[in-house]
Amino acid sequence: MTAGVPRPGTPARGSASGRPVMAALDLLGRRWTMRVLWELSHAPAGFRELQRRCERMSSSVLSTRLDELAAARLIALHDDGYRLTSLGRDLVEALGPLNAWSHRWAEALSDTPPGDQR
Amino acid sequence: MTAGVPRPGTPARGSASGRPVMAALDLLGRRWTMRVLWELSHAPAGFRELQRRCERMSSSVLSTRLDELAAARLIALHDDGYRLTSLGRDLVEALGPLNAWSHRWAEALSDTPPGDQR
DNA sequence: CACTCCTGCTTCGATTTTCGAACCACTATG
């Protein structure tokens, strides 16, 4: 069932427009997708190693995600395992500020404990 | 059911580490989450309007997502509807490069039809 | 007053996605 891999120009889940950013949000909004990209950005990895790095995520979902990411041309399987393509590296780079943000977020939430509001 | 809202320091789905970026990937990796942030970044919106903007996404999930995003301090309900907090605006800004990337992605995929590689 | 229309949700059964242990096929090493 290789149906419904998001691609720009293809209507995304929840967006009939086919706008590229909607396809991207659809693809990235699936469980484990960003995590897999994140892990591969640190080092290429084979199937089993990737699974171990992602706290032993379900192999069936990993298989599905790898198929989707490969279909989206973000990763490719080489001799030494899965690698980000140049398009994939580009995406991870675009996602880079997210890491910095997450630390600001952590700080903001710890400064003001869960309860009141700005 | 206020269980399992991702927060930095709290073990995320698929990451016991509690590292901020993992909590962020968990939160953002839930269906519709990024889309809701995306829509609210354009203009504040009430519940029903938000639902309409997101191709009539399921109201139950919208309700859940709004709770999660509010718990994460990324949005807050005002008189004129839901609004991004400063933390939320910061996140959307960090996600900004994603939009530019998605267009490069779209171009790359249309240049080279699904089949071969780099 | 009643009636209509909007709002922000909640409820709940149906559908889809994810989970995870088991399993298959293959290669290598002892």
Place this chain on the structure above:
DNA sequence: CATAGTGGTTCGAAAATCGAAGCAGGAGTG
């Protein structure tokens, strides 16, 4: 031969999502 590693697939169970319907409240109209 056994044992261990690889890249996966299979399939029943659990969890997440869907979506139509409903509820409560507020505003406007006649």
